[in-house]
Amino acid sequence: MTEQVPTADLLIVGGGINGAAIARDAAGRGLSVLLCERDDIASHTSSASTKLIHGGLRYLEQFEFALVGKALAERKRLLRMAPHIIWPLRFVLPHQPHLRPAWMIRIGLFLYDRLGGRRGRGLPGSRSVNLRKHIAGRPLQDDFVRGFVYSDAWVQDARLCVLNAMDASERGATVLTRTACVSATRGEHDWQVQLRGADGAPRTVRARALVNATGPWAARFLDEVAHVPHNHTLRLIKGSHIVVPKLFDHDHAYIFQQPDRRIVFAIPYEHDYTLIGTTDVDYREDPSSPRIDQAETQYLCEAASRYFKRPIRPDDVVWTYSGVRPLLDDDSDQASEITRDYLLTLDRQGAPLLNVFGGKLTTSRKLAEEACDTLSPLFGAPRPAWTGGAPLPGGDLPDANFEAFHEDFSLRRPWLPDALALRLCRNYGSRALRIVESCSHLEELGERFGSDLYAAEVDYLIDFEWARTAEDILWRRSKLGLRIDAQGQRRLQEYVAMRLGGADGEV
Template sequence: MPEVHDVLIIGGGVNGCGIARDAAGRGLSVFLCEMHDLASGTSSWSTKLIHGGLRYLEYYEFRLVREALIEREVIWKIAPHLVAPLRFVLPHHKGLRPAWLLRLGLFLYDHLGGRKKLPPTRTLDLTTDAAGKPLKPDLYRRGFEYSDCRVDDARLVVLNARDAANKGADIRTRTKAVSAVRDAEGWTLTIENLDTGARSEVRGKTLVNAAGPWVADVLTGTLRANSRAKVRLVQGSHIVTRRIFDHDRAYIFQNADGRIIFAIPYEDEFTLIGTTDRDYDGDPANVRATDEEISYLCAAASEYFVKPIAPSDVVWTYSGVRPLYDDGASEAKAATRDYVFELDDNGAPLLSIFGGKITTYRRLSEEALEKLQRWLPASSEEKEGWTGREPLPGGEFPMEGRVALADELRRDFPFLSVRQAARYARSYGLKARDFLKDAKSAADLGRDFGAGFTEAEARYLMRSEWARDADDMLWRRSKLGLHLDTTQRAALADWIVSERATTAR
């Protein structure tokens, strides 16, 4: 008979991995399966922000905004390598939201969520401040600056999975949930290894459907369960251009259609612009930024920047599908970003998750386990809240300590470039030492595939972070795909095949 786990989880995005970490840290037996790579769906295609969601105040989502504002500094504290403060510039656009309304919203934003370390809002004279230089001077003369945080979204997911595994969770990638049977004692889940085609069964007392955009497909197909809740799939696309401005602040722009877009410094050399909001119908795996969306984002940014942005300036695009709870909102931009649980306790419990934001994943995880608590050992309740106190792997240093850590890495490994040390600090934190170890020179790290990405780092990702191919490494564990050319990416892919063959012998 297979082991009976306390919690079975379908889905390796931020919610599934967050629940796995929380549950494993409470001493529960956890199994998680993900049919592709960790964070291969919605969780790696966000705007890369830990934020309260300033625009949600217009839709009276005060509970969600407050929770998200509180979580900003909590997540910064537990992941100081992945999260960093970012100042946002909001130019006043005559004819759209009046200045008094912007000030009121920012006052609430500053005081609603227990801000402690992040600096408060201030008013800007864009005719003299450096933030005004890239903007059209005749149109944008006054603005406001406020705080939120940036995050490496996919790495946040992976490190939640890594910590869950460190605490005993069984994390299986490239493993699809094929079917499930419920009986009085729990669930029997049939899974398939998509690399080998081999099938097996796992047992669990409870089952969590955290499949993101596939939540409804898993409910009706894999689990053959009924659902009262409905999911609304909303596509959000982003574009990346060469760096548009020199300073290190981001912009939030209002549009005449009521939407907002961000323009954010990205990967040192680039600017990230997004996002769109449009209903999506189809397989979420096939979502792509459309020509219409690319043109829309270029036009929206060009309303503000002196130098117009054309589709020909775009060097990369990405798109994701948000699995929002269908609250009947008439427009995609107005659909709630709050999370909703559906608990089916007609026998062994099935908990399905609709909606949610990266910023609130940790609180969502806590509430999910609260929903399942009566089927779990009572002792697990004693560790509630632990995920907000203990750092994620590599994050065992002060919140403001990322720059100091990069300096330490260069001191201990003087062959590292400034840029390489900074990337290691913000991606791995203290865990960078796991693959640097006793290296005395760059040659000790093996071949450099480009942008400082070496064999030593690639082996670490394969060994410790479930990376299997070049896409896993270059687009989820990092964004180095932006910095490597086609030949370099192909060389890495060939090396991975060779390395896996060698390891398999």
């Protein structure tokens, strides 16, 4: 006999950024919410981005002014909501006249500044620079003389998803990871849904409305799980990135124009590395496990080598990752030209079904607000939209000032190594206090698994952030997989399994 649970207002299928953000908004409006994710939070597309909160400068060429304006407005909000995991980043665009004339770039940056409200929080405007005098010109080939500098922001993408899910949970939502939605049967007034957990046991739940936030699987979900006819087409695009030892010693990022008119970023990454990406390749295989191919690796190496004095070769690559972006198919010839905007559709042919198509990290809060504005009237939700000024967990820093918080945190704990104190503040903001609050010596953080990962942090991630495997911890809750050797990873796997009572802690 399957377990019966009370009917929820919303059942959200998908634990990427859209599903987590909708769960947060809906729970804060007083709706009863159940979110299920078949794997880990942010285990697919939402942890495989270029990790930027940005308006999309290149979208101006495609006349996507509304999308860019919406994204830049969200950039300003997100910098205040999560100043620990989102911070300003200056980008350098070396000028190549034969690709885009200087006047076109100047106009684009002028619009970008104005659409962003001239000045976002802590974000200076764009300007022209002499690369022979600017620090960012030193790693570049000598024939790059002129460049442009503008502002956007960096984000720890998987943590943004986790924090949305945490806030949803703390506001009353039920979040089930490693739980697949295997069937959904529509009635006139509600949905009967069968879920299957990691142990294979079925669970039947009812929901007054269903939210399809399954990302690359959105169309397949309608076809194979909900059995709802539709005419929506998603174009799946694989984006791949490479990580190499750091190529420069400053804190600016680069945006490089390519002969095919695409752009590639080179971004400071985890202190000792440079992140280079992304590709845009049509993808027709299983979205669960995309992998970079040799042609993509070569493309990214060549794209960066066109600009840097030091050539980048495939042998330099220390790590890669790929994700599949579900973009609305607008019949564009080039994958890079497809709109990054989103579409929400409400199907009322029986119990409500809200479908989420497309979207990006930067506009996820706005997407969720629009989704809940659509759904809330169906349930008479007592509370209005609220997320625009509410900090995410750990983001409640005075005046959203990360530097002041980090300085105070470190001064009060001189026993913490500087690098560890900074990483804890960056990952957890004010929640870092929960990890170290009972400690007064480094040894009290418990077993060290390698680099600066200690048992106290692992315990926190298991207890509060749904970490269930070593991979969750090393590659999504952090990027310590770049630094912890095989022996440390095996020991972490054993520890996680022990904490979970023998559950799988695989890397």
